[in-house]
Amino acid sequence: MQIGDGLSTRPLARKRARRLEETVLPSLLLLMALVSVFTTIAVVVTLLTEALSFLRQVSLWQFLGDTRWSPTFSDQHFGIWPLIGGTMLVTVIAGMFAIPLGLAAAIFLSEYAPGRLRRVLKPLLEVLAGVPTVVYGYFALTFVTPYVIRSLPGPFAEANIFNALSAGLVVGVMIIPMVASLSEDAMVAVPRSLREGAYALGATRFEVVTKVVVPAALSGIVASFILAISRAIGETMIVALAAGATPKLTANPLESIQTMTAYIVQISLGETPVGSLEYQTIFAVAMVLFLMTLAMNVLGHYLVRRFREVY
């Protein structure tokens, strides 16, 4: 077997080629790796410059203090809170739906399900994660709102065609696999000795799960919640199709609202002239969005690293 590329037969030329490979190539590869660092820097610089330009015209006080958002109307208001409120309403609904179900699915798959069942269910849940969000948005608008929400009695029947509840539920379904798979990773990492000690003391399987495994895996489980919520906050297409385009501060999930992401899409699709103040609002909103998800992701990853080190 011959090692080397046999490009030339003269040993000196071979040595020179190899020295080039060993010096130039690692630097080239490092440059490629730095593309990712460059990406982060570019994101921060881009959002920051445009957002600062926006804030020079609209004071931070207005941005954070006003409770109305209407940059494209003649009576302009630049308070960010209706958009944050819309995002949080959808996210809270999604979380309330996905966190219990995702954790329960993780417990079932890791502690109860027999091998065959697990091999079928786990990929099915992965498929849920792979469905494009525009498909979910279509489902929310054309199925969940008319047939699930509006077919319920009382105030539900009068729900707006665009509402936060429908979008929230579907965003929840989308993030269930994330909660389930990250929580499962955390629970699987708990040593068998802890489980078997509990069984030896006479605990039922349910007690082992709730009193030993889940507490031991708690930081990883909480990390899964945080990362999934962060994903829900950044979600665009489901809310753009199903939640509406009316920014307002409300706790009523049956009303139409607008999230930060849906607003950015709306302006991008519209006729707002590039470079105008109204157009720059999307960068200010994107900055807020970026900071929120960044904070949650950093926290979530920190918790994941922590649970990995403990064992």
Added chain:
Amino acid sequence: MVATTRDALVGTGAAARRRRIRKITGRIAVVVFAVATLVGVVVLFALLLQVAIRGLPHLTWDFITGYPSRFASKAGLLPAIAGTMWVIGFTGLISFPLAIGTAIYLEEYAPKTRLTALIQMNIANLAGVPSIVYGMLGLMLFVRWMALGQSVLAAALTMTLLILPISIIASREAIRAVPRSLVEAGYALGATKWQTVRQVVVPLAFPGILTGTILSMSRAIGETAPLIIIGGLTYVPFLPGVDGLAHAPLDPFTVLPIQIFNWASRPQAGFQDLAATGIVVLLVVLLAMNATAVFLRDRRQRRALD
């Protein structure tokens, strides 16, 4: 001490009653957990069923080869399909070497310095950035600053940045899966680092890397928001390359998800049905890609292990 479970449950003492409650709680819990797991699966099937019922009737050859129109009965999907192929094709071409290069660097060459740790943490963070933010980055960097306009190339570069973190992570896993013994055998025989990487590590990790790339591209196919921000148009009555193939990368474009979004946003029931048909096409494409990825991985894994 109790001798059998039956003895444990039988009896009227407080202890026996407690044991019964614990046992029943456990049984109820299993049912609750199982049902919870099935909720997601049931929703998935409901979604697929609804899309199929509304969309399949309109899945005609005319639809696939037609152009968009104001009339739902005449509208077609061809520019969206062509646009998707162009954008994803370029995305794959650009992101594949970048992902492998970065993964090789991080796994084989990187010293344990703070710079390396920073790069790794950075990649993990980038994977969590909302895709719409990538769209805005692409808008300022590729469409404006590099003056590429609202083109296929700008879209491909943006999507590359979007899927790079997950491609890198998948490639790293593939490289890590190569048995260390084989790598060290290469060194033992006198090979330099690059020779070992090129002739041992990369060929063995290749199936995993390929699978990871195909899966990240299938994620890219479904992305809508960043491409809307880049300027993927919602009404495109032509295909990229209409002015000559060499000009195609700089042509305006649309992609499948944007076309679906456009149709779904319209109130007319006819367009909503067409959106469902578009979704069927999109899901078929995704299914084909994922099945290819899994097939390639399984086949080469069996070969590599021989």
